[in-house]
Amino acid sequence: MTSLSLYQLLLVLCAALTHALNFCPLMGPSWPAATGLANDPTVKAALQSIRTTLQTAITAGNFSGDSLSLQIFDTGCSDPLLSLSYTATDINTTIGVNKVDENTVFRIGSTSKLFTMLMLLIEDGFGSLNDPVSKYIPEIEAVVVDMQRNSTKSNNGIDFVKWNEVTVGELASHLAGIPRDYGMLDLTEEVPMLEGLGFPKLVSAQVPPCGVPNVCSRKQFFNGLLQGHPIFPTSTTPIYSNAAFQVMGYVVEALAGENFQTVLEKRIINPLKLTHTFYTTPNIKLGVIPSAQGEHFWNFAMGDETPAGGIYSSANDMAIVGRALLNSSLLPAATTRRWMRPLTHTSSLGYAVGAPWEIISFGNERPIDLYTKSGDIGTYSSVLALDPDHGVGFTVLGAGAKTHESLALAADLISASLLPALEAAAKNQTNCHFAGTYALSSLNSSITIITDAGPGLVVSSWVNNGTNMFNSYMALSGITDPSQLSIRLYPTGLESPGQLSFRAVIPPPLGTGIGPFTSPCISWVTVDGSVYGNMGTDEFLFKVDNIGNAVSISPRVLRTSYPKTS
Incomplete structure (x- = not known):
């Protein structure tokens, strides 16, 4: 091939x-x-x-x-x-x-x-992510203090990273705006080639003392990193940084x-x-x-x-x-x-x-x-x-x-x-476990669940105490054309022993405007948007047996449950 x-x-x-x-x-x-x-x-x-x-x-x-x-x-x-x-x-x-x-x-x-990152979360959960990294790294804390005292540095956003703004979470998500590396992969390893390409000869103070082949000590790393220029202000755009995760390693050690x-x-x-x-x-x-x-x-x-x-x-x-x-x-x-x-x-x-x-x-x-x-x-x-x-x-x-x-x-x-x-x-598997008819024939109540070419479980018919609930939900949703009504159930991930929670989405027709403001999918806005007696009209609960097959469904707003009959 x-x-x-x-x-x-x-x-x-x-x-x-x-x-x-x-x-x-x-x-x-x-x-x-x-x-x-x-x-x-x-x-x-x-x-x-x-x-x-x-x-x-x-x-x-x-x-x-x-x-x-x-x-x-x-x-x-x-x-x-x-x-x-x-x-x-x-x-x-x-x-x-x-x-x-x-x-x-x-x-x-x-x-x-x-x-x-996993180690940091095991140690402290999300507790440290909003903390300034200076809380855990004394070398950075010293730079923050120095910048507070030095107006020249604090006013220079081009040459000095505003370390007082950098959080642990920004390091973790590459949003700190700091350099990618220090020492490692520095092009001074290729001095003859770089000078041949027109780059200037560097004085010894400009050449990192470590990186390859000798790894940087913690002192050498911070001496170099803290002199590096910012790439962007914090939380502007993701900029990949290995140096950020070297600092994260030190944060893990501190925690x-x-x-x-x-x-x-x-x-x-x-x-x-x-x-x-x-x-x-x-x-x-x-x-x-x-x-x-x-x-x-x-x-x-x-x-x-x-x-x-x-x-x-x-x-x-x-x-x-x-x-x-x-x-x-x-x-x-x-x-x-x-x-x-x-x-x-x-x-x-x-x-x-x-x-x-x-x-x-x-x-x-x-x-x-x-x-x-x-x-x-x-x-x-x-x-x-x-x-x-x-x-x-x-x-x-x-x-x-x-x-x-x-x-x-x-x-x-x-x-x-x-x-x-x-x-x-x-x-x-969802079709096998959940699709079918659920009914209380004595009350002329039933609901039929299917799957079709679209996502979710589909409510294809629904009668409660002789009332066609499709007409009721059309009225609640402001829909006048029956072909525009769709009731689809999506799993929420909420569960109790033998019970699984679903929410219905009854989306309004998609807009036909010229752009995203006039034609978005806004189902996330409509969930739990219609409530009766402090119960959402879109909340459904399935009871399941020990192998996951549904045995009943409850449209919870109706305060009733229909057993599965077929």
Whole structure:
């Protein structure tokens, strides 16, 4: 299969996900997440398609001879839904592995930032995110005090970062506006080339004393970082910063009262029983080592910048971490929900930023957000992607010459098949569990629930005590044309033992104006907008048995419940 045919396949698969009518659903799942995914026929077919597509791409050379290890996983089982590894021919088997598998160790680069943020949340939840970073970092506190005393510096917004404004949360979400790095990757490593290109000769005081090959001490790092120019004012635009996460590492140490490596082991590695995740360079025999510069980047020292990009891990361990995040194994569920939210836009409407999530949106009328973090360090790349709506994620690790491009392609191919299958599986299972007729024949009351081509459960007919409730809801909604009435039920995620909550969306017709002010989807504004006796007219409650099948439905505003009859 050629690269072009893979691209065409991707477009076809994405089209299946993005094609939808304008039903104006709520943000979030259209149906409860499917369970038993390993045995679901739709998901099984998608997984086989992914395996075949990836293996065909490998054979065709689409991954440029890079070694890969990937897993697709879900919250319901400790075994992977799919595990696939590929060993490139151009690796150094005399010092590293001769065959890549799920336990082969790679460097994960900037995906390390996810570990750093998780550790901060375990230590202090969201308590520290609104704090000024100077509260935890004495070197920054000293700069803030100096700036308060020095009007020249405080009035110069071009040459001096206003560290008094920088919060821990802005560091975590790349909104601090501070430099990307200090020392590491400075072009003074290439002085002869730079001078040949017309750049001036630097005096010794202008050359960072550390970075490569000697890592910066904490003192050297802050001496250099705190002289760096701001990139933007705080909370203006996301600007990627490794230096921000080196500072975050120091914040974690301040909160925990222990060094970063100890906190990593106590809070993540040991509780999750990770056997192939390391802060310091592990035995090279555990890793895949590309022949070209692989040994160099395996041993490439990061020092105190390790919280930003230096951790080592395997596909199996990364899947364990991803599963723990989706299951809230290390954090309260409320903290996880708050964490998995966008904090800022980028100039690409389908790409937002969290802390430090890189949030990729798929779909159109019903966006599905993947919460991802990727990383690159020389010949190594990684990506972890989580789909909270379906309780599924995947990780891909790579080693070779063009791993960033290879992992991006693999992630696209996985997403294009997996996300539509997860939506279809959720819809099919929801239809089996909830669709049918619920009735109280003695009171001439019934409600019929179906699924159709659109999102959510659909109320197709509804009579209460002989009254056609469609007419009633038309009157409440100001709708005069029966064809414009649509009552669709969406899961809220609220539940009690044996009970699941849904909310109805009865969207007004979409506007036909010339722009976003006149034609938006405003269903989020209308939820709970009509209340009778302190009960929303859009609130529905299903009672379910021990295998998830609905046994009754309650339109709660009516203060009644209809048992399922067929």
